[in-house]
Amino acid sequence: MIFTPFIRFVAHRFVQSKQQDAYIAFVSKSSTFGVGLGCAALILLLSVMNGFERELRENLLNVVPHAELFSASADGLQPSLGFIQAMQDDPKIQYVFALNKASGLLQKGKQIKSVELLGIERDYFQEKFSSHFDYGVLETEPMGIVLGADIMQTLSLKVGDSVQVLLPKVTEDLSFQTSVATWLTVVGEVSIGGELDSFIGITSTATLTKMLSLDNHVTHIEMHMFDPFDAFEVVRQYGFNFDQAVYMSDWTRTHGHLYQDIKLVRAVIYIVLILVISVASFNIVSSLVMSVKEKSREIAILKTMGTSDSQIQKIFIAKGLYSGLFGATIGSIVGCLLAAYLSEVIAVLEMVLGFQLLDAGVYFTSSIPSQLSLSDVLLTYSIAIIISVLATLYPATKAANVLPSAHLH
Structure with a gap:
């Protein structure tokens, strides 16, 4: 003692x-x-x-992609069913989605704002945005778009307004052609928090596919991990084995700071x-x-x-x-x-x-x-x-x- x-x-x-x-x-x-x-x-x-x-x-991190592969060319990706199935069977990966994303500009009058467009299906919505807005608004209005709260405020938009979306068109020699302009109707507002609200725009997969003229191809393969810290290793494991040229990214690069x-x-x-x-x-x-x-x-x-x-x-x-x-x-x-x-x-x-x-x-x-x-x-x-x-x-x-x-x- x-x-x-x-x-x-x-x-x-x-x-x-x-x-x-x-x-x-x-x-x-x-x-x-x-x-x-x-x-x-x-x-x-x-x-x-x-x-x-x-x-x-x-x-x-429930909204931001843990890891993703995205196309190095304007033609998009066409992953095989076996490749997607292998990712879905990986014990480190919770779920996998093939979807379209695009960077562009929103224009209302003389005001212009950058936007990151997501083209999503209902299953993607259920995993990511079910607590943020109602997916039914995108099903009701085929040419509808849901915008981040900061974008709505910056452009003085409200639900029901029309906004022009400009998507750049890049050729094989990396020269730019005339932007693709599409008018979309604002059908909702999403507030996630942080910098996401200042650039996110969500529309249906069919709408964005049509705007990008991709047919059956996609621009991104997104992975969500059980442990986010596995993302760096896993995305490179599948990226190096993909049969097309792809870029690889994970959340530590985009939001790791x-x-x-x-x-x-x-x-x-x-x-x-x-x-x-x-x-x-x-x-x-x-x-x-x-x-x-x-x-x-x-x-x-x-x-x-x-x-x-x-x-x-x-x-x-x-x-x-x-x-x-x-x-x-x-x-x-x-x-x-x-x-x-x-x-x-x-x-x-x-x-x-x-x-x-x-x-x-x-x-x-x-x-x-x-x-x-x-x-x-x-x-x-x-x-x-x-x-x-x-x-x-x-x-x-x-x-x-x-x-x-x-x-x-």
């Missing part, structure tokens, strides 16, 4: 001593507050990073807040060093009564550990409560301040998400306790070196 009842009793008496110097008491309490504040902030911010990562996976930003911020948070806890722990060193000087007479009396140097060390380690334990425990509880109710707290702040903290047009979520992780809580608590224990070693050694003869007269 590291701390015997005798050691805990003496350490507790030193902590609760009414004769303790007021300045030493203040330094001790400030160290406890600093450790608690560091723990609460670290748990809260790590939960926010977990929340952003969850939103990235469940929101953005978001994930890297989350990882970078998480690492910075770890470093900064562990330093905050470490700085707070220096106050434990200061308070214990001053406490050793103040309690030198009591230490001398304990030694004359037979208390060993190792027991004196453990008494002061336990005394410093009380501050670390109390601060880490209170801070962890506060951090968990803030992380669990962060959305409610943010909602109250937004209502009081009168503005939205996150703009859905810039980020892929309109609110600050939070996902509390037990492993983060345990890691934070453990780090705080370890740093607190390390902070007590020097003062405890000084206490053990106190000479009774120098303090008993």
Whole structure:
């Protein structure tokens, strides 16, 4: 047993001593507050990073292609049934779609806006956009288009308006011909979040196939993985074995910067807040060093009564550990409560301040998400306790070196 009842009793008496110097008491309490504040902030911010990562996976990556093969020529792709079947049977791939995509321009009057067109079927809609709009609007209007919320706002469009779509036509020698212009009717609006709303346009497969004059060919083969991080490897596995020239792409190339930003911020948070806890722990060193000087007479009396140097060390380690334990425990509880109710707290702040903290047009979520992780809580608590224990070693050694003869007269 590291701390015997005798050691805990003496350490507790030193902590609760009414004769303790007021300045030493203040330094001790400030160290406890600093450790608690560091723990609460670290748990809260790590939960926010977990929340952003969850939103990235469940929101953005549910719509953005995990991986795709797309045609290197204007003639499109004509994958064999065996090739598609092999992809569908791959245990890493959740589902596969062959579809048409095209980059173009939207024009309304003198206003022009770039757009990425998707030509989709109902099964693709069910997997990707079922919670965003009703596919029936595209079935009702064959020449209909559903546009991102930012496009609608930029071009001052509303449902029922007509908009001209211009698609570039590229020849074999890479020279441009006159753009293909088609009038489409706006039948709906989609709001996904982030930059997607500023360029996405959705129409039916038949409409986009007709606009591209592809007949039975497609422009893209899109794959959705069970684990998004398999995308880089899988898309190259099938891309190199495809019997046509294709380009290969995955989400880490198009949106990987978001994930890297989350990882970078998480690492910075770890470093900064562990330093905050470490700085707070220096106050434990200061308070214990001053406490050793103040309690030198009591230490001398304990030694004359037979208390060993190792027991004196453990008494002061336990005394410093009380501050670390109390601060880490209170801070962890506060951090968990803030992380669990962060959305409610943010909602109250937004209502009081009168503005939205996150703009859905810039980020892929309109609110600050939070996902509390037990492993983060345990890691934070453990780090705080370890740093607190390390902070007590020097003062405890000084206490053990106190000479009774120098303090008993």
